[in-house]
Amino acid sequence: MKVSARLKNYLVQALAQSMPVELMEQLAARVLPDYDLRRQSGFPPSIPIPQRDAALQVVSDVISQGQLRSFAEVLIDVDRNGIMGRTVSISQLPKIITEIENLGLVFKEEYGLFMEGIPALRSRSWGVLREGQVYEFSFLRMDIADSTRLVRKYPKPEVLKAYGDLHSQFAGIVERREGRVWHWEGDGGIAAFYFGAKNVQATLAGMEMLLELFMYNLFRRPLSGDLHLRLAVHTGSCPYLNNFEQVRSDTLRRLEQIESQFTSSDSLMISPGVYSDMGTKLESFFQPVQISRRHFLYKYQLGWE
Amino acid sequence: MKVIVFSDNRRLRAAFRIQSLDFACRKELRRLVPAVREPALCYLDLAGLSKGKLAGCLRLLAANPQLCYGLIDTGRLSDPARAFHDGAVDYLDRAALRKGIDGRRLARVWAYCRKARPELAGREPQAASSKAVYLPSGPDWSGVYPGREYTFYLLFIELDGKEEMERKYGVRNLGIALSSFRSYIESSVRPYQGRLWIWSSFGGLILFPFNGKECPALGCLFRLVLFRHLYDIEESRFPNFLSYRLALHVGNLVYSERNAGSVVSDGLNSVFHLGQHFARPGGFYLTEEALRFGPPVLRPFFLEAGEFEGRKILRMRLPVHRRG
Numbered sequence: 061m062k063v064s065a066r067l068k069n070y071l072v073q074a075l076a077q078s079m080p081v082e083l084m085e086q087l088a089a090r091v092l093p094d095y096d097l098r099r100q101s102g103f104p105p106s107i108p109i110p111q112r113d114a115a116l117q118v119v120s121d122v123i124s125q126g127q128l129r130s131f132a133e134v135l136i137d138v139d140r141n142g143i144m145g146r147t148v149s150i151s152q153l154p155k156i157i158t159e160i161e162n163l164g165l166v167f168k169e170e171y172g173l174f175m176e177g178i179p180a181l182r183s184r185s186w187g188v189l190r191e192g193q194v195y196e197f198s199f200l201r202m203d204i205a206d207s208t209r210l211v212r213k214y215p216k217p218e219v220l221k222a223y224g225d226l227h228s229q230f231a232g233i234v235e236r237r238e239g240r241v242w243h244w245e246g247d248g249g250i251a252a253f254y255f256g257a258k259n260v261q262a263t264l265a266g267m268e269m270l271l272e273l274f275m276y277n278l279f280r281r282p283l284s285g286d287l288h289l290r291l292a293v294h295t296g297s298c299p300y301l302n303n304f305e306q307v308r309s310d311t312l313r314r315l316e317q318i319e320s321q322f323t324s325s326d327s328l329m330i331s332p333g334v335y336s337d338m339g340t341k342l343e344s345f346f347q348p349v350q351i352s353r354r355h356f357l358y359k360y361q362l363g364w365e
Numbered sequence: 366m367k368v369i370v371f372s373d374n375r376r377l378r379a380a381f382r383i384q385s386l387d388f389a390c391r392k393e394l395r396r397l398v399p400a401v402r403e404p405a406l407c408y409l410d411l412a413g414l415s416k417g418k419l420a421g422c423l424r425l426l427a428a429n430p431q432l433c434y435g436l437i438d439t440g441r442l443s444d445p446a447r448a449f450h451d452g453a454v455d456y457l458d459r460a461a462l463r464k465g466i467d468g469r470r471l472a473r474v475w476a477y478c479r480k481a482r483p484e485l486a487g488r489e490p491q492a493a494s495s496k497a498v499y500l501p502s503g504p505d506w507s508g509v510y511p512g513r514e515y516t517f518y519l520l521f522i523e524l525d526g527k528e529e530m531e532r533k534y535g536v537r538n539l540g541i542a543l544s545s546f547r548s549y550i551e552s553s554v555r556p557y558q559g560r561l562w563i564w565s566s567f568g569g570l571i572l573f574p575f576n577g578k579e580c581p582a583l584g585c586l587f588r589l590v591l592f593r594h595l596y597d598i599e600e601s602r603f604p605n606f607l608s609y610r611l612a613l614h615v616g617n618l619v620y621s622e623r624n625a626g627s628v629v630s631d632g633l634n635s636v637f638h639l640g641q642h643f644a645r646p647g648g649f650y651l652t653e654e655a656l657r658f659g660p661p662v663l664r665p666f667f668l669e670a671g672e673f674e675g676r677k678i679l680r681m682r683l684p685v686h687r688r689g
Contacts (some may be wrong), residue, residue, distance in 0.1 A: 130533050264599060271591050279584050279661060341606070344687050362591075363685040364666070 063123050067159040071128075073117035073133060074152040081108075083143070090134050091127040129165070129174050129187075132156055137172055156162045162222045168238075175238075184240050186254065188302040198258035198295040198334065199268050200239070201315050202230055203248035205288040205325045214346050215285050223247060226289075233268050237261040243304045248335045252298075256348070257338040259330075260296050264289040266328040267345070267360055273326070274362060291328040292319035320340070327361040334358075367403060368471060372410030372437065380462040388637035398425050410437040410458065414534060423619055427452050433478040437462070443566075447477075454478050468514060470620055475629040479655035500617055501577035505558050509574065514619045516575045518582040518655065519632055520559065521640030522550060522589075523568030525647060530567075532602075542602035543567065551597050557585035564667060568609065570636070575615060576672075578637040580658035586611060587666075591684055609621050615658065642678075643673045649681040 166177030294309030435455030502515035616632015
């Protein structure tokens, strides 16, 4: 991230005008573990660090370590929620937010995070996840059913057009709910949800996809027969890697199993961990399905009276 | 609204520039007036009427509660305002006849009648016009101008159980929830060129342009029926699941940007009556005329629901998303 002199200046002013040196160091340590201001600044223990010098040092270190965005999020959090029961009003905060947003990010109040604002800049990591670290995700997997038969039956351009339409629809629905399509193979893909009520968001995205499929088959019908989908949602930990092919995860393996073995055509199946987050309104749409003596999944399917 | 002219002068017919008009000799007045069973606007030609006969005719017209009347006078009355004091709703003199009596004037007169006699508003025409004349408004709004008559798809929408909502939620909470509902409807119809035309707190009327061939509004309606639970879960400010009635018809009206409530149109009345008196909670009903312009593939999603005001009505089969 290219940081302007103006943004750097606002950050220095914000720290120098809003908090003592000890608090600056404490906040810097939230994004730079084991941060030691004296070591960084070279001031000996016997001489107090002037506020402005401390602010300059913290801001320089945060920028050089590529943690400016996270540090700004920390400042916003402290301004809104205080620290250890103490309120701290951070000056220059609106200007700092505007400057960061000018770099193509958007501050999402509900998550307290800066995220990629321009669609073209959206990445699979939301610009937040770090390579190799393990996170808790909710995953939505979609598969176009009977793909082999479709490819044999219809001309290739028509099939590709239909698959392309479904892919765009899937991506649109997922991204509208702050999810990201991690992988697309032509006849299906996987989307990840990380923020907020991620299980609810992934489930709603799956439900909406089923309804959009119905509308697509009814009003657009690119092939003479209907297209069918299988969708599944599962939650669990998974490492984040830029190269999806290298990701090894039990969560993703289980997701694939739920979709391919237990999900019928034109339905969405969710795992118990996902179902438990649904809330009263949403859980009324799901029917329990017993898959073994002790295990259940939960199914949503569109029907007509 | 039915328009009947009682005159012995056949040339007067040409002054009325509307297609649907009943023209009768004055001697028919005694037989026809008591037989009128639906709201109608009658014009009586005063030419050659004696004072005594005039008084008798006016008594007869005033005796039928379904009627409003206007007078056609080419110079007989010295004080035309008196006619209004006695109950007339319109007065056509030589100049007015020369200019011609068009649908817009009659709509104005009818609006005045409804204001003067509110009881008439609830008794709009009972029979469907069998020979609908469509005046396509185009695929979008670019060719629609205020003051001109066009054919539109008319969509009535209203939340069910409004009395209960008023009782259960506070005024402020209800206001917020209703405003979010309105925004949802507005954003749902916009991609289909739908425009909120009349809106009260719990619902209103949406116009979709009619191009004479297709009914893209049906796609919008499928969405309003299918996706409503997603709105319920993600955006609705109501604590319970929402239920609303939808009614769709195709009909003509004179488009106006303001005071839409005073526009007189058979189609408009029909769709309001269909939505308010025939549609059941949570249902989507439409006239056969409206469905005629939809693709045949939609037909299996509709069931016959009977007749209403002389029109065949269909009901959309409802999606079943929820268990139990």
